[in-house]
Amino acid sequence: MRDKFMQMAIDEAKKGLEEGGIPIGSVLVRGEELLGRGHNKRVQDGNPIAHGEIDCLMNAGRVGSYRNTVLYSTLMPCFLCAGAIVQFGIKKVIVGENATFHGTGEFMRAQGVEVINLQDEECISMMRDFIQNKPQLWNEDIGVD
Amino acid sequence: MRDKFMQMAIDEAKKGLEEGGIPIGSVLVRGEELLGRGHNKRVQDGNPIAHGEIDCLMNAGRVGSYRNTVLYSTLMPCFLCAGAIVQFGIKKVIVGENATFHGTGEFMRAQGVEVINLQDEECISMMRDFIQNKPQLWNEDIGVD
Numbered sequence: 001m002r003d004k005f006m007q008m009a010i011d012e013a014k015k016g017l018e019e020g021g022i023p024i025g026s027v028l029v030r031g032e033e034l035l036g037r038g039h040n041k042r043v044q045d046g047n048p049i050a051h052g053e054i055d056c057l058m059n060a061g062r063v064g065s066y067r068n069t070v071l072y073s074t075l076m077p078c079f080l081c082a083g084a085i086v087q088f089g090i091k092k093v094i095v096g097e098n099a100t101f102h103g104t105g106e107f108m109r110a111q112g113v114e115v116i117n118l119q120d121e122e123c124i125s126m127m128r129d130f131i132q133n134k135p136q137l138w139n140e141d142i143g144v145d
Numbered sequence: 146m147r148d149k150f151m152q153m154a155i156d157e158a159k160k161g162l163e164e165g166g167i168p169i170g171s172v173l174v175r176g177e178e179l180l181g182r183g184h185n186k187r188v189q190d191g192n193p194i195a196h197g198e199i200d201c202l203m204n205a206g207r208v209g210s211y212r213n214t215v216l217y218s219t220l221m222p223c224f225l226c227a228g229a230i231v232q233f234g235i236k237k238v239i240v241g242e243n244a245t246f247h248g249t250g251e252f253m254r255a256q257g258v259e260v261i262n263l264q265d266e267e268c269i270s271m272m273r274d275f276i277q278n279k280p281q282l283w284n285e286d287i288g289v290d
Contacts (some may be wrong), residue, residue, distance in 0.1 A: 042207070049194070049203050049229065058194050062187070065290035083228020084194065088288040111224075114239075143233040145210040 002120055005029055006094060012039040012052070013126060019044050022141055024052035025124050026073040028060045028090075036060025037071065042141055049139070053081035057088070066090045074123045076103030076115075078142055086111045092108045096123030100131060101142065147265055150174055151239060154217045157184040157197070158271060164189050167286055168271050169197035171218040173205045173235075181205025187286055196227065196286070198226035202233070211235045219268045221248025221260075223287055231256045241268030245276060270283065 002010075005027050012025025016039035025039040038055030042048055050058075052083045053073050063069070066088045076098035077085060085093060085108060092114045098105060131138045139145065147155075150172050161184035170184040183200030187193055195203075198218050198224025208214070212235045221243035222230060230238060230253060237259045243250060250260045276283045284290065 046205055046206055048205075048207050048233070049199055054194055058192055060193075061191055062193050062285070064285065066288065067290060078224075079228040079232040081228070083224040083231075084225070086228075087224040088193070089290070140207070140209065143211065145212060145234070 002118060005034075005070075005072050006074075006096060006118065006120070008034075008037060009011075009074050009096065010120075010122060010126075011053075012056075012075045013123075014038055014064070016040050016044075017126070017130070022052075022137065023130050024073065024075050026052040026056035026057050026071065027069050028063075028069055030069045035063055040141070044138065048140075051078065051081050053077055054084060057084055060137070070094060074128060075101055076105055076117065077108070079104055079107070082108050085113060092116075094118065096120045097127070099124045100127040147263060150179075150217050151219075151241060151263065151265070152213075152218050153179075153182060154197075154241065155265075155267060155271075157201075158219045158268075160225070161185050161189075162271070162275070167197075167282065168275050169218065171197040171201035171265065173201050173208075173214055173215065173216050175214045178275050180208055185286070188282065193285075194225070196223065196226050198222055198265055199229060202229060215223050215239060219245055219265075220272060221250055221262065222253070223247055224252070230258060237261075241265045242272070244269045244271040 009025040013023040017023040022040040037058040041050035074096035082104040153189035154170040158168040159284040162168040166188040167185040181204040186195035
């Protein structure tokens with residue numbers, strides 16, 4: 001079941017799509033407190049590092065400790081974003097889906113991260129449509145050439 | 146043996162130290178062509194994602210394909226930076242040292258990345274001095290709390 005934070009991540013993804021970007025959104029929370037939100041900005045900022053989760057973590061800024069934080073993402077994280085999650089000690093990740101991109105659920109779980117996958121239909125169709133419309137942009141984002 | 150690109154990475158690290166930041170520098174090259182250079186800017190930019198390698202990859206911008214690129218870093222990458230290397234398909238990494246931070250050499254090698262570790266004395270002493278002087282800042286950077 002989708003909660004308000006996953007809805008916020010989806011809203012971020014849609015904002016990215018409207019800007020001509022890649023529709024992946026993310027939020028970082030601690031309990032009921034929103035620490036940061038963001039979306040993929042590879043196209044908008046010409047920044048290959050600005051994946052949704054990374055943009056969210058940048059916007060959250062120096063939170064000091066990531067203890068008890070939960071990261072939401074509309075899509076299962078890639079190695080870049082999973083690396084950030086593991087390195088910063090974020091112990092819980094809630095993702096919209098991994099049907100369009102398998103991602104690194106196994107890697108994160110092996111590193112002690114709890115990963116919950118909602119397989120949300122709207123998240124799936126949003127990415128499926130995007131990949132169909134702009135396959136080159138998607139391949140660039142995940143380092144396929 | 147240190148080549149000109151590792152020297153450039155060390156110069157970046159020193160620039161970071163002069164700015165009051167964490168002394169880790171990085172450059173991205175393809176053959177003799179310099180694609181990007183950068184250094185850790187957590188303190189300078191208040192950005193937890195701006196590790197040395199990440200700042201370098203941001204500065205390089207959208208290079209399209211990372212085929213045949215080599216990433217230099219004065220320090221063995223953490224999971225965040227190793228995740229970027231693996232996801233983007235960078236197949237060779239040359240690091241200054243891993244005596245002060247063990248890092249993710251095993252992870253990168255298991256993912257097919259060639260990792261060369263110079264154990265450069267200047268890189269080691271630069272980080273050793275920094276960690277001794279500012280242990281809290283260093284722990285924040287690698288997500289220890």
